[in-house]
Amino acid sequence: MSQPLVLDGLKVAEDIKSKLQARVSSLKEEGVTPCLATVLVGDDSSSATYVRMKGNACEKLGIQSKRIHLPSDTTTEELIQCIEELNQDPLVDGILLQHPVPSHIDERAAFEAISIDKDVDGVTSWGFGQLAFGFGKYPCCTPAAIMAILDYYNLPIEGKHAVVVGRSPILGKPVSIMLLNRNATVTTCHSRTQNLSDLVKQADIVVAAVGKPNFIQGDWMKEGAVVLDAGYNEGNIGDVDYEACFEKASAITPVPGGVGPVTISMLLKHTVDSAELRANQ
Amino acid sequence: MSQPLVLDGLKVAEDIKSKLQARVSSLKEEGVTPCLATVLVGDDSSSATYVRMKGNACEKLGIQSKRIHLPSDTTTEELIQCIEELNQDPLVDGILLQHPVPSHIDERAAFEAISIDKDVDGVTSWGFGQLAFGFGKYPCCTPAAIMAILDYYNLPIEGKHAVVVGRSPILGKPVSIMLLNRNATVTTCHSRTQNLSDLVKQADIVVAAVGKPNFIQGDWMKEGAVVLDAGYNEGNIGDVDYEACFEKASAITPVPGGVGPVTISMLLKHTVDSAELRANQ
Structure with missing residues (x-):
């Protein structure tokens, strides 16, 4: 079989960001600077890295990054208090915890x-509920990134059988609902699923969102499947055994350089969306 | 094959209501009468019948039924105004539109x-979002009824493959999420699904929520499937071809007398739950 299309997340992210650039400029002309508040609690080094990446991506695009770093002994009440202050702050358009x-x-x-x-x-x-019912403003960023990649490459969704492996509130559940709302038939699998490989073998679209390195095997793939790997495990390893799945897929996201960069650009997009709503108030 | 277990919704409903009876009595001893407000707009005769059935079921259990009937030319704003007044009314525990x-x-x-x-x-x-994330107070009543029937008859859910036919906000989507949260592997199908019969054939649990009389065929069934028919079409006809599926199923809900009566008892239960929260305030 011919080589699959490698779904280039960096290219998709650049496309999204280049469209945002003009929107940020015109907001600034109106006196509105989009602002994302990021809240980091404690000293986990990879969390610190993620937050820094997001803050830097904001600034590169002209979005203000308000970076809040709370000590690791912060209580739930103190954290909620901090979030409520950001909710009240008229200059903050988005909050990322x-x-x-x-x-x-x-x-x-x-x-x-x-x-x-x-x-x-x-x-x-x-x-999540608004998203599920079809009128959500800001879908969860990683699922939104997966949909953006499918759309950028014009990969059909309607009528396809999508198998999502994972059911977390920020990944498996929302991506299942978003695919369903785009008229895919969706099977959501998880740790208690029996015969997982048989189910994946039926999929036209596979979304790996399980958080286990190289978990999804090449011999689970139907020939020609579209494979989206939202996993990001230690050592830049995805949830999909890339080499093995590459042989079967018609299109596949690499890790890194796949879903990850698009996720950040969705966060930027939603922040600009929110700032535009503020500007139009 | 031996005959399937007929899942008797009337029996399940009676069981739920008999447990509610004691709770309503003790609420009344505390001076709290649970109250469900029903809002009917216009003159559709089957809607009027449904509302009357719900109101009567309340009263039979000692729950106050506050019945509001608005004319068919009511505007969206007027209806929302009416609902907001009920939201504010401290003696109303639940609102059904x-x-x-x-x-x-x-x-x-x-x-x-x-x-x-x-x-x-x-x-x-x-x-819906709270339900999906596992902390919902009042799940949608028909999906909750389906889960109650499965539980009443101790039918296993975990690890089973459930195929839900339908994706409406009040049936297909919430029942899919509830089955998923109970560790079923869930496939949600709909009008754009291809090879529907092949998917249904894989199901250990089939939920029919499509609103088309006798739509689900007997030869789509895996031997031993559990069949839940949430359809209720004109002439007391379900979404499932009952006679044909009866031959294959290990357990099946009839129409009428299956999911329907349990749905009303879930509405009563949620109203009592809400009244108890008021009493404990």
Whole structure:
């Protein structure tokens, strides 16, 4: 079989960002500087890296990055208090709470405290519900990135059988709903799924969102499947055994350089969307 | 093959209601009468019948039924105003807006106006999001009824492959999420699904929620499947070809007398749940 199309996330991200550039410029002409507040709790080094990458990506595009770093002994109440202040701040368009927070904090309660109008990372239950019912403003960024990649490469979704491996609130569940709303038939699999490989073998579109390095095997793939790897494990390794799946797929995202960069650009897009709503108030 | 277990919704409903009876009595001893407000808009005769059935079921159990009937020329704004008054009324525990409303009304906007604390019918996007993330208070009643039937008969869910035919906000989507949260592997199918019969043939659990009489065929069934028919079409006909599926299923809900009566009892249960929260305030 011919080689698959390698879905270049850097190219998709550049395309999204170049369109945002003009929107940021015209917002600034109106006196509105889009602003993303990032909240990092504690000293986890990879979380710190992620937050820094997001903040830097904002600034490169002219979006203000308001970086809040709370100590690791922050309580749930203190974190919620901080988020509520950001909710009230008229100059903040979006709030990103970096996952994971230290384990003594009720992370879900903190996520839920984010105002739906500023939930540009798409983490609240209300945001998920609105997304599911077809009128969500800010879908969760990684699922939105997966959809953006499919759309950039004009890969058909309607009528296709999509198999999503994973069911987390910020990845498996929202990407399942987004594919369903685009008229795919969707099977959501997880750790309790029996005969996982048989299910994946039926998929026209495979989304790997399981968080286990090289978990999805090449011999699970139907010839010609489209493979989207949202995994990002230590050592830049995805959830998909890339070499093996490359042999079967018609299109595949690499790791790194696949879903990851597009995820950040979706966060920027949602922040600009929110700033435009502020400008039009 | 031996005859399937007929899943008797009337029996399940009686079991739920008998447990509610004691809870209603003790609430009344505390001076709290649970109250469900039903809102009917216009003169559709089957909607009027449904609302009356729900109101009567409330009263039979000692739950107050506050029945509001608005004229068919009610505007979206007027309907939302009515719902907001019910949201504010401290003696109303739950609000049911009977679907469908006349077509000139923005039904989704009206549903969304219901306070999440009184959304005992489980129709708001926020309620759906909380349900999806595992902390919903009042799941949508028909999906909750399906789960209650499975549980009443101790039918296993974890690890099973459930195929849901339908993706509406009040049936297909929430039942898919509830089955997923109970560790089923879930495939959600709909009008754009290709090879529907091949997918249904793989199902250990089939949920029919498509609104087409006798749509699901007997020869689509795997031997031993559990079949739940949430359809209710004109002439008391379900979405499942009952006679044909009866031959294959290990358990099946009849229509009528299956999912329908349990749905109403879930509405009563959620109203009592809400009244208990009021009593404990």
